[in-house]
Amino acid sequence: MLEGTGTSRAWLRELAVALVAIALALLAGALLLALAGYSVRDAYWSLFQGAFGNIYSLADTFLNAIPLMFTGLAVAFAFRGGLFNIGTEGQLYVAALATAITALAVPSWPPVLAIAAALAAGAAAGAAWGFVPGLLKARTGAHEVITTIMLNYVAILLTTHLVKTRFKAPGPVDQTALIPAAARLPELVPTTRLTWAIVIAVVLIALVDWILRRSAWGLDVELIGQNPSAAAYAGVPVTSRTACIMAASGAIAGLAGSTIVLGVLHRFITNFSPGYGFTGIAVALVARTRPWGVVPAALLFGALQAGGLSMQLFARIPADLLTAVQGLVILFVAAPGLVAIVRRRRRARTPAAHEAHEANETCVAHETRDAHEARDAHETREAHETRNAHEAHETVRKRGANR
Amino acid sequence: MSDAWEVIFQINTLTAALRLATPIALAAMAGTLSERAGVINIGLEGKLLAGAFAAVYVTYVTGAPWLGVLAAMAAGMLVGLLLGLFAIRLRADHVVAGVGINILLLGLTTWLLQVVWGGRGTSPAVTSLPRWSIPVLRDIPVVGELLGSHSPLVYFTLLAAPALWLVLFRTPAGLRVRLIGEHPEAADTVGIAVNRTQYLTLMAAGALAALGGAQLSLGDLAWFSQNMSAGRGYMALAANVFGQWNPVGSLLASLLFALTDAVQMRIQTLPNPWPAELVQMLPYLLTILVLSGAVRRSRPPAALGRHYPPDHGAGAL
Numbered sequence A: 001m002l003e004g005t006g007t008s009r010a011w012l013r014e015l016a017v018a019l020v021a022i023a024l025a026l027l028a029g030a031l032l033l034a035l036a037g038y039s040v041r042d043a044y045w046s047l048f049q050g051a052f053g054n055i056y057s058l059a060d061t062f063l064n065a066i067p068l069m070f071t072g073l074a075v076a077f078a079f080r081g082g083l084f085n086i087g088t089e090g091q092l093y094v095a096a097l098a099t100a101i102t103a104l105a106v107p108s109w110p111p112v113l114a115i116a117a118a119l120a121a122g123a124a125a126g127a128a129w130g131f132v133p134g135l136l137k138a139r140t141g142a143h144e145v146i147t148t149i150m151l152n153y154v155a156i157l158l159t160t161h162l163v164k165t166r167f168k169a170p171g172p173v174d175q176t177a178l179i180p181a182a183a184r185l186p187e188l189v190p191t192t193r194l195t196w197a198i199v200i201a202v203v204l205i206a207l208v209d210w211i212l213r214r215s216a217w218g219l220d221v222e223l224i225g226q227n228p229s230a231a232a233y234a235g236v237p238v239t240s241r242t243a244c245i246m247a248a249s250g251a252i253a254g255l256a257g258s259t260i261v262l263g264v265l266h267r268f269i270t271n272f273s274p275g276y277g278f279t280g281i282a283v284a285l286v287a288r289t290r291p292w293g294v295v296p297a298a299l300l301f302g303a304l305q306a307g308g309l310s311m312q313l314f315a316r317i318p319a320d321l322l323t324a325v326q327g328l329v330i331l332f333v334a335a336p337g338l339v340a341i342v343r344r345r346r347r348a349r350t351p352a353a354h355e356a357h358e359a360n361e362t363c364v365a366h367e368t369r370d371a372h373e374a375r376d377a378h379e380t381r382e383a384h385e386t387r388n389a390h391e392a393h394e395t396v397r398k399r400g401a402n403r
Numbered sequence B: 001m002s003d004a005w006e007v008i009f010q011i012n013t014l015t016a017a018l019r020l021a022t023p024i025a026l027a028a029m030a031g032t033l034s035e036r037a038g039v040i041n042i043g044l045e046g047k048l049l050a051g052a053f054a055a056v057y058v059t060y061v062t063g064a065p066w067l068g069v070l071a072a073m074a075a076g077m078l079v080g081l082l083l084g085l086f087a088i089r090l091r092a093d094h095v096v097a098g099v100g101i102n103i104l105l106l107g108l109t110t111w112l113l114q115v116v117w118g119g120r121g122t123s124p125a126v127t128s129l130p131r132w133s134i135p136v137l138r139d140i141p142v143v144g145e146l147l148g149s150h151s152p153l154v155y156f157t158l159l160a161a162p163a164l165w166l167v168l169f170r171t172p173a174g175l176r177v178r179l180i181g182e183h184p185e186a187a188d189t190v191g192i193a194v195n196r197t198q199y200l201t202l203m204a205a206g207a208l209a210a211l212g213g214a215q216l217s218l219g220d221l222a223w224f225s226q227n228m229s230a231g232r233g234y235m236a237l238a239a240n241v242f243g244q245w246n247p248v249g250s251l252l253a254s255l256l257f258a259l260t261d262a263v264q265m266r267i268q269t270l271p272n273p274w275p276a277e278l279v280q281m282l283p284y285l286l287t288i289l290v291l292s293g294a295v296r297r298s299r300p301p302a303a304l305g306r307h308y309p310p311d312h313g314a315g316a317l
Helices: A005-035 A040-052 A055-080 A088-105 A111-140 A144-167 A197-214 A216-226 A228-233 A238-265 A276-286 A294-314 A321-333 A336-348 A352-367 A371-383 A385-402 B002-008 B011-036 B044-062 B065-089 B094-117 B141-147 B152-170 B172-182 B184-189 B194-220 B232-242 B247-267 B276-280 B282-295
Strands: A187-189
Touching: A005 A040, A005 A276, A005 A321, A040 A055, A040 A294, A055 A088, A055 A197, A055 A216, A055 A238, A055 A276, A055 A294, A088 A111, A088 A144, A088 A238, A088 A276, A111 A144, A111 A238, A111 B282, A144 B232, A144 B276, A144 B282, A197 A216, A197 A238, A197 A294, A216 A228, A216 A238, A228 A238, A238 A276, A276 A294, A276 A321, A276 B094, A294 A321, A321 B094, B011 B044, B011 B141, B011 B152, B011 B172, B011 B194, B011 B232, B011 B247, B044 B065, B044 B094, B044 B194, B044 B232, B065 B094, B065 B194, B152 B172, B152 B194, B152 B247, B172 B184, B172 B194, B184 B194, B194 B232, B232 B247, B232 B282, B247 B276, B247 B282, B276 B282
Parallel strands: none
Antiparallel strands: none
């Protein structure tokens, strides 16, 4: 990516926003711990130990980060198209079950084929689960936040029902049988359960990044995200694109479930997800909806998840505190006014000449809606100038002719 | 199928529906109130949970469920204030802030549940709200069975819907709130304090929604359990849209959702029940269906989700 001085400043500013949000949220978490009478030091120390203390905890951090890369990327991608997919939890459930069923159905296939088929089935199931709210949003205007969360409940109930009635392995737990060895994702690092899933995640992130910045489809996504009616005016088929964005987002989220089944659990277990879908929202926002930002953000929340478990075990503090911290991260990172206040404070201490410069800068940022969005859009727009100009020209010409 | 139809028209099912509609209806009215003032209120789910938890905690400590109800209202107002702080003062996208609030409250109530009572899942039983039996009403044949004996919050809801309608559509205060939701610049021009009114509306809405939470934990049951709102806050938003941003409409739409819920509960007690999970899906599927059907003919407040004073930097993120 070519970064001029201006864009690298914008990039740094966003990094600062994310870091400040996380710091504030952890601070609020510390306050809660102190109010409840726990030792903040013990709590956060065991959290840190559980996330980075030794090679096993580090592996645990990575293990927890992989599904978050998928769900975070899914939410981020939908965000770029102006859609808020909070249904990644449901999408990963239906995908996980579809993957397990497919893997069980093809016991004699060679590994590569079996894995590919199982992943494809999962992605397709996730896509279907995302497509429905996307289509409803585009066709009827039903807000995707409500429909996707309703579908989360439906997905969990449906997968539980299917496992209980059709695919249950003998025993007290509602789970499928173990999938054949050929369909399991091979380990990258022996004995860590870190599989090729992480490679799939990174390749997917690169692909989405490329789509958003370099492809015609990605340009449509950005245009819809910034202003659907303007996009429609420019000739973007908003209805079908909206459904497709949600379907793609659902497919990506689905792979979180599929890779857990193929790489970690080796079967579908009802209610297996500790909230990977919801954490994906925080991951996407901390990543400032940039695909590559999802990697560090997922690692951070993977560390919190891994550390939370050790905090619960060793410091005897329920790990659900970290769900609250996630909620706070979302609030802080989504509040542009917070940054403005911090900047104003800083400005108050600097000379007047500097102030004028800053004010000018804020004004520019305001004009362009969201600094990074504008920059990205500008970049993509430049890359597709010919197509865009051509299309806009065509549209205007047609409209003129109609009149 | 015929079993199901019989169940729907049993008076017991309708009575249960009225009871189950109360939390959704209170949250839906809270949604109506705040959205009329231009603030999208996705945070209803969090307010339900906050209310449900605060009600049980204070009842546990004091032994007085009415104090629990007051605590729920206070908690709801606090959450409303928090949403205001982020959505108004810090200009966060309303939807993102609402989802953040929901995740915060889900985490916080689940955590406190374990910190206070240990273990996981549910709190110990506390004194529940009394059941009121209305003297003359309870003696009327069918109506008495339906309305005769309920938690006080059920009656409160039935009265609150028309009262809120009166306030919103027939008083100067309501006009001010609606003007902010439609045209904040105009409201400002005629001297209405836009942001302050929005804060007050959000706090009132928070108290209302949290009363719904109190009904969940102290009216229906007598304990708090993890994520006990189970999506009702989002259903309430759908009910608000279906009810056309009108408190009475919100109440009626909530009754529809609650009826499905009551039916699914009753079906599971039949001699040949349908698979539990499939039946439990009904309210969620109905919400999607109703929302998809309702939005196209709906007209939300014109300035819904906007920041005032106008802020050109207010994108999705």
